[in-house]
Amino acid sequence: SVLVGNTLCWLLYNADLLQFDFGNQTFVVIEKPADAYAHVNCWYFQPLRREDGGLGLAVCSKNLSMQLWTRKSNCDDVVSWVLEKTIQLDDQISHRLFPSLTRSVMMMGYDENTNVIFLCFESRHHFMFQLDSMQFRHIGTKTNWDYKMCYPYRSFCTEEAPQ
Incomplete structure (x- = not known):
């Protein structure tokens, strides 16, 4: 899930989004972009909080590219998905270090505070x-085919005030 303004958005298995508005106490289903890559499950989609504070969506394809979508309203206040950019992921990763990477990438999680997406290539290389x-940043390699989600966790310790 991702907190966007006064709403909380969850990714549904079919890659649509369920949005809960805290102010209105209402749920809305937002369909994924019609022109997004043709995957049918949530392993290839990740809701995002965009730079402007709006709702975004990252979509991975089997050809190692990622589309970044954002929700925008037009002059008639009709809100729809707009493709912001496409990133070729294999251009970003050194094939000298990871020569076995082919065409399989999945999204494993998202940290909205640092705007970091956790990716898994070939079901074993985690970035x-x-x-x-x-x-x-390469964060590990697994040898089994066990798909896991990443749940970013932060903790902090404050110093006790002197007495």
């Missing part, structure tokens, strides 16, 4: 992809 800087 963090920072959307603002377009930088990858």
